[in-house]
Every structure is written in C-alpha cells, then in structure tokens.
Amino acid sequence: MSKIKCQCGHENPYGTELCEKCGRPLSEKAKKSDIVDMRYEGSSRRSQTYKSSIVDKIWNFFSSVKIGVSIIAAVLIASAIGTIFPQKFYVPATTPEGYLEYYERLYGTVGKLYYELGLYDMYNSWWFKVLVGMLATSIIIASIDRVVPLYKSLKKQRTRRHPSFMKRQRIFGEGDVQNTEESLVKAEEKLKAMRYNVKTENGAILAEKHRFSRWGPYINHVGLIIFISGILLRGIPGFYVDEAMWLREGETRNIVGAPGYVLENKKFTLENYTKEEAEEVFGEALDKNGTIAKSYTTDVTLYKQEEGALPGSESLKKVEDYSINVNKPLKFDGYNVFQMDYKLDELKNMTFHLVNKSSEESLGEFTVNLSDPEKEYDLGNGSTVNMLGFYPDYDGIKDGEPYSKSPVPNNPAFIFQMNTPDKPKGEKSFVAIRQTLEVEENDYAIKFAAAETRNISGLTIRKDKTLYILLLGGLVFMIGVIQGMYWQHRRVWIQEDTEGHLLIAAHTNKNWFSLRKELDTLRETADLPAYIDRQDPELDKPEQEGDEEIWT
Amino acid sequence: MDLVTISSNLLFVSFVAYLVATLFFGGAIKKSKSEKAYHNSKWGTIGLVITIIGFLTHLGYFFTRWAASGHAPLSNMFEFTTAFGMMLVGAFILLYIIYRTPSLGLFALPIAIIIISYATMFPTDVTPLIPALQSKWLFIHVITTVIGESILAISAIAGLVFLVKNIDMTKKSKSRFWIEAVMYTLVLVLGFVISSTTFKVMDYEAEFTYIDRDQAPAEITYHVPPLFGMNEYEAMTPEKMTPWVELPPIINAQKMSSLVWSIAVGSVLYVLLRLIARKPLAAVFQPLAKKANSQLMDEIGYRAVLIGFPVFTLGALIFAMIWAHEAWSRFWGWDPKEVWALITWLFYAAFLHLRLSRGWEGKKSAWLAVIGFVIIMFNLIAVNLIIAGLHSYA
Known part of the structure; x- marks a missing residue:
C-alpha cells in the first residue's frame, strides 16, 4: 500500500487520519469533523486499514473494543450464573448420582437442570475456558493494534x-x-x-x-497476560501439587504429593473462647452465639528421608517441630501444609472383658487396636478370644452378613469366638455398640469396658511454582493501572x-x-x-x- | 465508660454530624445565585467542616472499637458496612476539596447515613475472631477493599446527580422510570431500618423449631412477626403470630419475613411521600441537582472510577488472593464472594473500555456507574445473606 504524503512533506503510513508530524487532517472523515478524534493520535491502525484477508478479519475481530467488551460481559454473566447454586466442590457428594440427588433434592427441577447443563462445575467447563482464552487473545491483539502506531506518532509529533x-x-x-x-x-x-x-x-x-501515562493500559494488559499464562503453567507436572490427607494423632506418614518427606501428628487441639478470658468485651457475643472457636492447631514433626535411603526404611532425619495453625501453614521446600479440617474423638482402642454370664465374673480383659486389630487375644488363664470378623463402620446386615460402609471405625462391630476352659470348642458372639447377638445361648459374653479416642487433622498439601508468576502479573497490572489512571x-x-x-x-x-x-x-x-x-x-x-x- | 460504649457514642456523633452537614450543603445550593458563588459558598465550607468533624469521630469509633476488641473492626456485617459508610464520606471529602460541589454532598451524605443505619440493624456486639480471620490480612485486605468500593460508590453518586439533573421528569420515559426505581430502592432500605427498629424497640421475638436443608432439626428466633414459616416449623411461642405460608428448606423464611416487612413498610412510606410531594421523588430532588455542572459531575464520576478501580483491584483481588492462599490454601476457589468481586472488577473494566474507546459519556456513563454500585451492594447484601459461602460471617 502506498504512503500518504502530507503537504508539510512528511510521509505517513497508509490509513493515517492526521499527519504524524504537523497534524493536518488527511482522511475525508478527519477533514469533515469539527473536533478531531485524538484517541490514537489519528495514526494508522492495522485493524482500521486492512480488511480483506482472513488473517485481517481475525485480527480485526479481536482488536475491536466492542468485541472485547462483549467477551468481558459474557465472562461476567457466566460467572454470575455459576454462583446461583453451590459449585461441585462445595457439595458433599462424590458420584454423579450423588450430585444429581443433591441438586434435585434441594433445588428441584431447576437444580436438576443446573446439574444436567453442567453449570454445577461451570468454571471448569470447556466453554468457560474458551471464553477466557478469547479474552486473552483480545487483550493481546487489541493492545498491539494500538500501542505500536501510538508510540510512533507520539515520537514523531512536531512542535508547530x-x-x-x-x-x-x-x-x-x-x-x-x-x-x-x-x-x-x-x-x-x-x-x-x-x-x-x-x-x-x-x-x-x-x-x-x-506522556508515560499513555503506556499504562498496555502495561496493565501485559500484567494480565502474565497472570493468565501463570494459570496455564499449572497444567505442567511438577509446577502444581494439590493433595489432602488425614493424619491421626500419633501417626507418622509419608506426605502425599511430597516424596521424601514424612510427617508425624503429635497432637491436634481445638480451642474455644472461654467466658473467663473474654468476659468483658466478648461476653455478650458468646452468650448469643454459643461457643466460638479460637484455634485449630496440629503439632507436628517434619522428617526427611536420608538421601539414598530405600523408601519405607527407617532412616529419617528430623527437620523441624511446628504448630500448624489456620493462617500459619508449615512451609518447606516449596510446599505448604495447611490446617484445613479435623475430626474429634475417633475411636482408637476398645477394651473388653470376657465374663461368665451367670457368675458375672471376669476372665480377663483385652484391648483391640481398631486401626490394626489382632486375630487372637490371649487372656493368660487358658482363655483366648479370636476375632472372626471386624466391621469398623457397621451398618446393618446385608445378604446375611454384617456390612461395613467404610474402613473408618465410626461404629465398630465384631464377631468374637470365646475359647474358655469350660467350652474348649468356643462360643460365637456378635458384638456391636449396645448390641450383642448370639447364635445359640452362650455361657460367656464379651462386655465393653473402655474406649480410647484420638483426634484427626485434615491437612492440605500444596506446592505452586506459578505463585510468583501470578504475583508478578498482579504487580505489573497494578503498575499499569496506576500509571495510566493516576496521571x-x-x-x-x-x-x-x-x-x-x-x-x-x-x-x-x-x-x-x-x-x-x-x-x-x-x-x-x-x-x-x-x-x-x-x-x-x-x-x-x-x-x-x-x-x-x-x-x- | 468502657471503650465499647465510647466507640458507639462516637459513631452516633458522626451520624448526627452527617445529618447536619447535609442541611448545610442544601443551604449552599439554595443560597448561591451563580456557579462561582456556588463553588465558593460559605454554607458549603461549613458543611465541609462539619462533615470532617463527623469523619474524625467516625475514625474515633473505628479505633476505639479496635482497641476494645484487639482486632480491626472489619469482621462482620455491622463493622464492614459502617466502615464502608465511613470511607464513602472520606472519599467524598477528598473529591469535595478538589471540585467543591455542594450537590455531591447533598446526595453523598444521605446515602452514607442510610448505609450506616442499615449497618446498625445487624448485631453490633464485639465478637472474637474465628481462626480463619486471625491474620494481619484481615485489616489489609478488608480496608483496601472498603476504600476501593467507597470511591467507586462516589462515582455512582455523581452519576445519580447527573441523572437527576438531566432526565426530563415531565415526560414518560425509560430513564424516568429507572431513576424513580433507584429512589424507590433507597426508600426500601429506609423501610428495612424502620421496620427492624420498630420491632426491636417492641422486643418482638417468636421462636420455632424446624427441619433444615440437611434434614436435621434446628431452632430459629424471629425478630419480626413471622409472615413465612421455616420448613416443617413448629411454634415454641404459640401466642405469637402464626406464619401464613411454609417455605421449602432452601429458603430462609426468617430472612424472607424481614425482607417482606421492609418492602411493605418501605412501599407505604414511598406512597406517603408521593402523596405529600405529588410528583416523583426524583423530580423533588431535581432542583437540588440543577446547579451542578453536568460536565463536572461526569468527570467526577469518571475520575472516581479511575481512582477507585486500582484500589479495588489491589484490595478485593490481589490482597484477597494472597490471604486466601494463606488461610484456605488456594488463592482462588470460586467462592460466591470471590466471584462477585471478580464480576465487579469485570464490570468496571467494561465501563472503562466503553468510556475510553466507545465514547460512552454523560448519561450512559452515569447509568453504568449506578449499576456498578448496585453490583457492589449485591455482593455486600445478597451474597452474604442469600448465597451462603465462606464469607458469610454475618
């Protein structure tokens, strides 16, 4: 395309509205206008100049602010729709049927539709990602389309x-x-x-x-692009770890997602505000609201496996003791371990007596470790108890067999065989909490004596190498908006x-x-x-x- | 007097100061003949001084409450909304000093007053912080967000002045309908304040048991007469009113009752005002906006967005993400409050693009500013009360 030569002698690129040097109106539109459009100094923008090829058309589509604002509006409306009902990750379900049941039960037909249209997991849907991708494309193309000619014409402007x-x-x-x-x-x-x-x-x-404030918009757009690229990088393995684990008091386990590191839960503490310490100021609020939690703390010890040691071997090196609190994660080697959840008083051990039903005399006691029960307990006086069946989360009888709905000892039940000197062949008994079933009338019975409980900490393990990229994006964005808006x-x-x-x-x-x-x-x-x-x-x-x- | 009492007394002083200052800004408009006189009006200056006194006592409220509780008073609906009102006045003072426009004060202060009254309808007890809130970020994140939102709110107020001045109230039009709808909404907020206060003074309480959304039995206390009953409710105080309708478990019938009471009282108030004025409320306020320069209001509105947008981004998105990463292990979780902060941000981004590149100035820009304020208020009120999420501490 040919250049436009202005009367002042300056050669302007094709499509220029106002001469870059002297400002004379060059296009018909500029000549006719009373107040000239100074937005990009009347410079020649690619999108306003070339319109024929397919590349031009795509370029022009994305460089249009009208399209840009439409994409922003689409993202905005979609985001709003996603907040009508809770999203997938806030719903206590795991299976598709579970989700469907949840949305239908609480929100009726609309809820069912919300689930079926995929709106319940909208922010991860392909079309939401496409929208964000289009937004990023628009930001890049629209910026380049404007910043280059603007820079050139501001540089070339003449005094007279x-x-x-x-x-x-x-x-x-x-x-x-x-x-x-x-x-x-x-x-x-x-x-x-x-x-x-x-x-x-x-x-x-x-x-x-x-003049520098003119570059603000382009700098903040660069910031946004850095931010969006940071998010894309999380898809690359090793950049991003997000795992969760339950760790019981007294347990020492490998940290999920962080190979080579081992964590011991020494104690979990839930502390509430007490009336004594808070009487003066908070008294009224505590009266109204009942208890208010003050802290959730897990005291842990972090260990690292020695270099070259085989997995599972005992060669652990202590790294540090730490109290993980909400807002105070344990940090090591790019990982963060957060206090996220807890369960109080899970059954740990149960102690039983073997008693003679008629004399009510105890033949001794034994303790079952619920996370690792033994097959046989020797009571030491010729009596033994064999555990024939263990149902940690007993939920009734299914197909003639006791049924456990999970491996967590929420409601333990057992089938014991009691071998005593009187009954060397043994008697069988089914024992659950507040329930005992016998096949035949027994002479002996298992009686519950005591239980020991422990707390469990719910921990989340994160590693996010992209955080600094995201932070950089945010920083560049802030510099850009401040530069462009405060001057x-x-x-x-x-x-x-x-x-x-x-x-x-x-x-x-x-x-x-x-x-x-x-x-x-x-x-x-x-x-x-x-x-x-x-x-x-x-x-x-x-x-x-x-x-x-x-x-x- | 203990600190908490001093604190609430200071808040009351601010409230009165804002009321008095409004009258002076009204005087500034009535008394000045030319635009120059209007900009340099003595009435306006007195109004400004009283506003500043009110703002200082408001700050006094904030810091004495902080001293009493040991944490920044930004942790529940009452505290947040009061701070919002405070920063709104702060932003107004700043813009008044730059532009000296009494009309802005005449609209900004009453809105601040309504916001503060609204805040005091929520429990004002000093509550201890739950673990998630125990962080230095509580102050940094929330105060930055509040400042950003209140500067953005000023743009809506400038837009409102622009619209009240420029919409032809003699002819039927869409603009006339919507500007009156804005006035009606403001009256409804007053309706909420009046109905809640009345029943509070009467010490009204009705208790019920009901079955909640997780099919567990629960109890609830109404502080307004129960128009609606919770799912499978049973009255524990049968001498009180029997609800008209029972609502499904996903709707909180107690809040619904408050809402309907507010709308009813607000509507009655609105009809009364219309009967007294014999014209739309926007037309009543029109003479007060007439002396404002439209171009200037447009610029104040735009400038407020330019100043407020970066502050909002920093507080409501960047600081929010940093804290969310510390407290909840992820910087972004699509929690409704987060999403609505993003929506607010996207909206103002669209506003700026429409204005810069598509020349949306004057009326269009003023309407956008008003809509932006509606979104901010939606995030403050509806998202907290209706859409439950991690942020619903109130």
Whole structure:
C-alpha cells in the first residue's frame, strides 16, 4: 500500500487520519469533523486499514473494543450464573448420582437442570475456558493494534502544528494579544514551572507532561497476560501439587504429593473462647452465639528421608517441630501444609472383658487396636478370644452378613469366638455398640469396658511454582493501572499563525476539568487568548476574562 | 465508660454530624445565585467542616472499637458496612476539596447515613475472631477493599446527580422510570431500618423449631412477626403470630419475613411521600441537582472510577488472593464472594473500555456507574445473606 504524503512533506503510513508530524487532517472523515478524534493520535491502525484477508478479519475481530467488551460481559454473566447454586466442590457428594440427588433434592427441577447443563462445575467447563482464552487473545491483539502506531506518532509529533489541527481540538482559542513575543516567553516560563516539558519552534510552543501515562493500559494488559499464562503453567507436572490427607494423632506418614518427606501428628487441639478470658468485651457475643472457636492447631514433626535411603526404611532425619495453625501453614521446600479440617474423638482402642454370664465374673480383659486389630487375644488363664470378623463402620446386615460402609471405625462391630476352659470348642458372639447377638445361648459374653479416642487433622498439601508468576502479573497490572489512571497525558500548543494571531489548543486523554484549571492559571501569568471547551456548554461564562463573545 | 460504649457514642456523633452537614450543603445550593458563588459558598465550607468533624469521630469509633476488641473492626456485617459508610464520606471529602460541589454532598451524605443505619440493624456486639480471620490480612485486605468500593460508590453518586439533573421528569420515559426505581430502592432500605427498629424497640421475638436443608432439626428466633414459616416449623411461642405460608428448606423464611416487612413498610412510606410531594421523588430532588455542572459531575464520576478501580483491584483481588492462599490454601476457589468481586472488577473494566474507546459519556456513563454500585451492594447484601459461602460471617 502506498504512503500518504502530507503537504508539510512528511510521509505517513497508509490509513493515517492526521499527519504524524504537523497534524493536518488527511482522511475525508478527519477533514469533515469539527473536533478531531485524538484517541490514537489519528495514526494508522492495522485493524482500521486492512480488511480483506482472513488473517485481517481475525485480527480485526479481536482488536475491536466492542468485541472485547462483549467477551468481558459474557465472562461476567457466566460467572454470575455459576454462583446461583453451590459449585461441585462445595457439595458433599462424590458420584454423579450423588450430585444429581443433591441438586434435585434441594433445588428441584431447576437444580436438576443446573446439574444436567453442567453449570454445577461451570468454571471448569470447556466453554468457560474458551471464553477466557478469547479474552486473552483480545487483550493481546487489541493492545498491539494500538500501542505500536501510538508510540510512533507520539515520537514523531512536531512542535508547530498546522492551524487546521489546532482548530479541531476540543480546547481551542484564537485572538490577538498586545505583545505576542512576550506572551510566548511568559507562557513558556510558566509552563515549565508547571512541570511541562516545553519545546519551541520559531513562534510555536508544545508543552507536554506525563506522556508515560499513555503506556499504562498496555502495561496493565501485559500484567494480565502474565497472570493468565501463570494459570496455564499449572497444567505442567511438577509446577502444581494439590493433595489432602488425614493424619491421626500419633501417626507418622509419608506426605502425599511430597516424596521424601514424612510427617508425624503429635497432637491436634481445638480451642474455644472461654467466658473467663473474654468476659468483658466478648461476653455478650458468646452468650448469643454459643461457643466460638479460637484455634485449630496440629503439632507436628517434619522428617526427611536420608538421601539414598530405600523408601519405607527407617532412616529419617528430623527437620523441624511446628504448630500448624489456620493462617500459619508449615512451609518447606516449596510446599505448604495447611490446617484445613479435623475430626474429634475417633475411636482408637476398645477394651473388653470376657465374663461368665451367670457368675458375672471376669476372665480377663483385652484391648483391640481398631486401626490394626489382632486375630487372637490371649487372656493368660487358658482363655483366648479370636476375632472372626471386624466391621469398623457397621451398618446393618446385608445378604446375611454384617456390612461395613467404610474402613473408618465410626461404629465398630465384631464377631468374637470365646475359647474358655469350660467350652474348649468356643462360643460365637456378635458384638456391636449396645448390641450383642448370639447364635445359640452362650455361657460367656464379651462386655465393653473402655474406649480410647484420638483426634484427626485434615491437612492440605500444596506446592505452586506459578505463585510468583501470578504475583508478578498482579504487580505489573497494578503498575499499569496506576500509571495510566493516576496521571494524565496533557499537551498545550501555543503558536502564532501567519497572520499574527495567537492560537492556543490543548488536549488531555482524560480529566479535562483539571487541564482547564491549569490553562486558567497559565492565562493569569501570560497574556493569551480566551479558549473554549467545546464539549462543555454549561461552563460558567464569567469565570474567564477576555474575549467573551465566543461564549454566545 | 468502657471503650465499647465510647466507640458507639462516637459513631452516633458522626451520624448526627452527617445529618447536619447535609442541611448545610442544601443551604449552599439554595443560597448561591451563580456557579462561582456556588463553588465558593460559605454554607458549603461549613458543611465541609462539619462533615470532617463527623469523619474524625467516625475514625474515633473505628479505633476505639479496635482497641476494645484487639482486632480491626472489619469482621462482620455491622463493622464492614459502617466502615464502608465511613470511607464513602472520606472519599467524598477528598473529591469535595478538589471540585467543591455542594450537590455531591447533598446526595453523598444521605446515602452514607442510610448505609450506616442499615449497618446498625445487624448485631453490633464485639465478637472474637474465628481462626480463619486471625491474620494481619484481615485489616489489609478488608480496608483496601472498603476504600476501593467507597470511591467507586462516589462515582455512582455523581452519576445519580447527573441523572437527576438531566432526565426530563415531565415526560414518560425509560430513564424516568429507572431513576424513580433507584429512589424507590433507597426508600426500601429506609423501610428495612424502620421496620427492624420498630420491632426491636417492641422486643418482638417468636421462636420455632424446624427441619433444615440437611434434614436435621434446628431452632430459629424471629425478630419480626413471622409472615413465612421455616420448613416443617413448629411454634415454641404459640401466642405469637402464626406464619401464613411454609417455605421449602432452601429458603430462609426468617430472612424472607424481614425482607417482606421492609418492602411493605418501605412501599407505604414511598406512597406517603408521593402523596405529600405529588410528583416523583426524583423530580423533588431535581432542583437540588440543577446547579451542578453536568460536565463536572461526569468527570467526577469518571475520575472516581479511575481512582477507585486500582484500589479495588489491589484490595478485593490481589490482597484477597494472597490471604486466601494463606488461610484456605488456594488463592482462588470460586467462592460466591470471590466471584462477585471478580464480576465487579469485570464490570468496571467494561465501563472503562466503553468510556475510553466507545465514547460512552454523560448519561450512559452515569447509568453504568449506578449499576456498578448496585453490583457492589449485591455482593455486600445478597451474597452474604442469600448465597451462603465462606464469607458469610454475618
């Protein structure tokens, strides 16, 4: 495509609206407009210039702000839909049937539909990911489409602009002053005092400040892209670990997801606020709400397996003792171990007596370790008890057999065979909590004596190498938005035209009120023509002194 | 006097100060003939001084309560909403000093007053912190979010002034309908305050047993007459009102009753106001907005978004993620409150793009600012009360 040559002699790329150097309107649209569109300095943007090939079309689609905003709106609406009912990960179910049952039971037909449309796990759905991908594409393409030409034209801009450019600015003034030269000198001084960068070119001034704020939007978009790439990286193995484990008091186990590390749970403590310590300030709140938890703590010891040791061997090296608290995870080697959950008082051991039913005499006692029960217990006086069956989470009889719904000892039941000197063949008895069944009438019985419980800590193990990338993305984004939003790019042009009139024009990318205030201060020092803000019809007239006719 | 009492007295002083300051801003508008006089009005300056006094006592409330409880008072609905009102006034003071527009004060302070009244309808007891909240991030994350949201709220207030001024209230139109709907909603909040306060003064209590959503028996106490009953309810205080309808277990009938009472009382109040004024409420306020410069209101609204958006991003997303990673082991979990913070963020991102690239200024931009405020309020009120998640501490 051919270049456009401006009357001032500068060659502009094809599609340029305003000459990069002098600002003369080049396109028909720019020539016709009263106030020129200064958004990207009237530069030639690829998306506005090339429209034929398929690449152009894709490029133009994603560089459009209209499309960009539509994608944002789509993500926004989808996200909102995802909060109508709880998402999958907050639902206490594991199977598809379980989920369906949950949503249908609580939310009826709508809930069923929510499940069937996949909205119950919406944020992981392919189409939500596609939307976010499109958003990222749009951010990249729209930014490149704008930043390159903007940079070029701001770099090439000339101090003296063509009057047709000046006249098409939103803030513009024209008039005669007593001493043009003096006005220009004073204006230059004052603008410098107001921290403008001032350039002069025989009878023309260009004062500019905070151009860097124009790069803010592109920098914050880079931040967003870094953030999104960070999230993509989590898919790569080794970058991201997310595991959970239950660790009982007294247990020492390999840490799930962190090979080579072993954790011992020494004690789990749940502490509530007590009335004594909190009486004065919190008393009323505790009265109303009942108990309020103060802390969940797991005291642990972290061990590391010696280098070269075989897995499972006992060569452990202690790393540290630590108290894991909510908000205070255990940190080692890029891993974090969090206090997430707990269960109090799980049965650990149960102690029973073997008794003679008629005499109620005990033949001795034995203790069953519920996590590792033995097959035979010798009571030492010729009597033994054999464990024929163990049902840790007994839930009734199914198909003529006792049934355990889980391996967790929530409701343990046993089938014992009691071998006593009287009955060497043994008697069988089914023993559950508050229940004993016998096949035939027995002479002996197993009686519950005592139980020992322990607490369990629910721990989550995370390793996330992408965190620093995400943090960097956030930081770059913040720098970008602050740079772009807390500063404004302002320019003031003052020049004497060929007929000896003084022209003044100004532009800012936002915050026109403050720019006008600056111009008013400038006019207090230097004798300059009055200006108008052509987009503010309500501007109070008498505030400016000077040529008042332009207000009517 | 103990610290907690001093603290609530200081809050009361602020409340009164904001009421008085509103009157002075009204005076500033009535008394000034030209725009210049309006910007430099003595009434306005007095209004500002009183607002600043109110803001200082409000800060006093905040820090004495902090001293009393030992943690930043940002841990429940009352504390959060009060801080929101405080920062709203703070943001207003900042923008008033830059732009000196009494009209903004005339709308901002009453809204701050409504927000503070709303806050005091929730339990005001000082509660100890649950383990998840015991972190330095409670203060850092929440205060940054509150500041960001209150600056964004100022943009909605500037938008409201713009709309009240510029919508033609003599002709029937969509804009006229919606601006009146905004006024009606504000009256409904007053309805909530009035109905809750009335029943509180009467010491109304009705107790029920019911079966909750997990099919477990539970108990509940109503502080308003129970229009709706919980799932399979049974009255423990049968001498009190019998509910009209029993609701399914997923709906909290107690909150529903409060809501309906608020709407009923608010609607009656609205009808009364309309009968007295004999015109839409927006038309009543129109003369008070007339003296504001539209261009300036548009700019204040835009500038508030420009200032507030980065602060909101930092507090509600970045600090939130850092804390979420410390406390819940993941920086993002699609918890409803998180999602609605993201929605708020996306909304203002769209707002900025529409404004920068598609030239949505004036009315369109003002409406967007009002909608943004509605989203923030939705996240504060509805997400806490209706959509239960990790954040519903209230």
